[in-house]
Amino acid sequence: MSIERVREFLDSGKPGFMKLMGFRLGDYSADKVEGFVEVRPDLSNRGGVMHGGAIMAMADTLGGAGTIANLPEGARTVTIESKTNFFAAIPVGDTARGEATPLHRGRTTMVWQTKITRSDGRLAALVTQTQLVIEPKV
Amino acid sequence: MSIERVREFLDSGKPGFMKLMGFRLGDYSADKVEGFVEVRPDLSNRGGVMHGGAIMAMADTLGGAGTIANLPEGARTVTIESKTNFFAAIPVGDTARGEATPLHRGRTTMVWQTKITRSDGRLAALVTQTQLVIEPKV
C-alpha cells in the first residue's frame, strides 16, 4: 500500500477513530511519520489533560502508517504489541505532536518508536510498538 | 476519591474521552472494574475493526478507576506506563468488554491488568499498566 493511499485515507474525513480525534497527518515518508492532535476537551481525562488512551491511539496510527510505507507489495500489517511510558501531561488546548521512526524493519515484524511531545517541546510519552507483516497468500 | 465520585464522573456525560468513545462503566469495586464500548464505525481503523488505540484507552480508564478505588484519602494517581498485547480484532458492531483486576496494590504504585474481550468471549487484548500513587502534600 502506498503512502499516497494511507494519506488519502487519513485526510479523507471518512469515519474512523483518527477522524473522531481530529488527527492530522504531517510529514510522511518511509523513514519518519509525523502527526498532530489538538487536545480538545473531549479528548481529556478526569484530570483535565489529554487522556493517555488518546496519546496511545495517535502513536498507534503513526507506527502503523510507518510500517505501511515499508511493506512489500500486497502485504498488510497489524499491531501485535505496544508499550508506552508517560512522562508529562498534555493540557487541554495544547497540540500533541507525534513522530514515529523505525527501530527495526524486518520481513516478519517492524518495530517503531513514537515520541509524543507538547508544544513546549517537552517529551510527554514514548511508545514502542511491534507490527506484524502479513504477506499475501500465494 | 470514592468509587461513587468516579462513577458519577464517568456516568455524567461531561465532555471527556470516555464520553466521546461511548464508554459505559459496569461493575465497579476495589477488586474489579468492568466497562463496555460499542464498536461504532468512528472507533475503527483502516481495517474496519476497533482501533488499537480505542482498546488501550478503555483499558487505561479501567485500570485508573481500579486504582482510584484503592487510594488513601486525598491521594491521586497517574498512569506511568502501559503495555498491551493484541490477540484478535474486534469488528465494528461488536461490543468490547473490559475487566480490570489488580496485580499489585502498594503504597507507591499499583499495577492493574485488563482483559478486553469480544462478545464471543475471545480475548482480544491484554493490558498491564502501572499507576503512580501521589500522596497529598502535608
Next chain:
Amino acid sequence: MSIERVREFLDSGKPGFMKLMGFRLGDYSADKVEGFVEVRPDLSNRGGVMHGGAIMAMADTLGGAGTIANLPEGARTVTIESKTNFFAAIPVGDTARGEATPLHRGRTTMVWQTKITRSDGRLAALVTQTQLVIEPKV
C-alpha cells in the same frame, strides 16, 4: 521439537545460561511450564536480592519452552519482546518458582505469561513475552 528434547537439553548440564544459573525444570506440558532457581549469592544484585535480570532470564526460558511444546513439526521460535513488572524482592537463600501459561497460541506468534513467586507464595514478578514462530523453509 518435542518436550522430551527440551527437557533433555535443560537437564543435560550442557553449558548454557540456565546451567550457569542453576535452573531446574519442573512440570512441563504444552499448557504449563514450571521451573525453579535457588537464589545463590552469585545471582544477586547490589541490594542482596535476586537480580532482576536473573528473574527475567528464567521467565524467558520458561516462555520459550512453553512455545516449543506447541510448535508445528520443524518450526523453531525466538523471543521478540518481553515485558516484566516487578512486585517484590526475592532474598538470597530463597527459591524462585516460575510458572508459564499461554495467553495466545497462534500460527505466527505465541504469547506466554510467567509468574515468578517466592517460597512464601508472594508474587515477585510477572513477565509477558511474545515468541515468533518460524516455519521451516519449504
Next chain:
Amino acid sequence: MSIERVREFLDSGKPGFMKLMGFRLGDYSADKVEGFVEVRPDLSNRGGVMHGGAIMAMADTLGGAGTIANLPEGARTVTIESKTNFFAAIPVGDTARGEATPLHRGRTTMVWQTKITRSDGRLAALVTQTQLVIEPKV
C-alpha cells in the same frame, strides 16, 4: 550513592550476578552508562546465541547504575518494570555492548533506555525500564 561506589562494587569482583556474567563497566556518568559482556558459551541459549535473559540482565544493571548516578543523597532505587524488544541474535564469541541513556529523571521515577549492540554495530535489543526513587525516611 556516588558513581565511585557503584563502580567500586561492579569492579570489585564481589559475588553477584554481574560478576557471574563477566560484566565489565565502561564509561559511566550521570548522562550515560556503558558496559560490556563477552558472550561465553555459558551465557548462551539452546540456539547457541546470547540468552535473552543475559541481555536483559546487563541492561537492567546499566539502567540501574544510571539512576543511581542521579539519585538525591540517601535515596535508593529499584526497577519496577522493564520492556525489551529483540532485533538480532548475538553469537557466542562476540562482545555485547550496552549503552544506557535517560528518558526521564524525575523525583519519583527515572526511565532509562539501553541499546545493546553487537560488535558489528547492529542493534540487538532495546530495553526501556522504570526505576522507582525511594527517598530515605525522615
